[in-house]
Amino acid sequence: MSENTAFDPSAPEGSKGPGGGQYMTRKDFKIIVIITIVLTIAMIPLYLIMREKAYKATCVKNINGMMETLMIYSAQHDDRYPPLYYTDDKGQPDISKDGIAYTWISDIFPLKADRIDFTCPTASAEDIAYSANPKGGAPIPSTYGFYAPYASYSTELVENPDTVVILAETSNHGANMSYDPLPFTGKYDGFVIGWQNTNDCVESNDGIHSVTRLAFPGTQDGKPDLGIGRHDKTIYGISASRLRLTLTPKDMATEYNPAKSLLTGHWLEPLRTKSKKQ
Secondary structure, three states: OOOOOOOOOOOOOOOOOOOOOOOOOHHHHHHHHHHHHHHHHHHHHHHHHHHHHHHHHHHHHHHHHHHHHHHHHHHHOOOEOOOOEOEOOOOOEOEOOOOOEOEHHHHHHHHOOOOOOOOOOOOOHHHOEEEOOOOOOOOEEEOEEEEHHHOOOEHHHOOOOOOOEEEEEEOOOOHHHOOOOOOOOOOOOOOEEEEOOEOOOOOOOOOEEEEEOEOOOOOOOOOHHHOOOOEOOEEEEEEOOOOEEEEOHHHHEEEEEOOOOEEOHHHOOOOOOOOOOO
């Protein structure tokens, strides 16, 4: 036999009668809100870690895909890398109706897989360089550059293919205080990697060259000490043999070997004595 409990209009709000309460009190609601907020705050670092891992994986996928596309192009062109950009009759960059240059990215773009993007998800809008679209569509955004000395050269002229950088993450026109002492003429120069203040190897007084346009903010003076990267203070590159390379700001400094008239390490130049640039 159940016992009926009369409603007491004088009882304070939230009080439980003799039969116990069936509804959430204000105190219960506040506790739930506080717990939810605490759990949300605790999950933020985990979310950021997982997001960065996803960004890294995307960047690696992109640069691997670009290198695969570059090799497809080379196989179709006597095993040569594409030129950096095309020129008109006056030797000036050949540009589209939008005033954007046709670059090596324009060459490989029609060959790429649909899943491949030419921009890193962590790059800023200022980092992006654009190349003319050979199909006449929208300009092609990119945050990866090609190492200038190998433009139009045979792929066989890479002396140390496991260590020499062919593609790496770049910034456009010194964006975010990256090193770019002599910007190319035009709106965009982040599609190319060069050294010092020139794209020809010239011996410097101290024998050290700084590699330009790499995506290392804080290196605007050519000094890597304060540089940071897009991924845990690093950026990604890929070698001629398609090995992924993790580059630090210190990798932007390279030695010049006067005996061979070559740069060394990741930035070793092609064997010019075996072939001439075309």
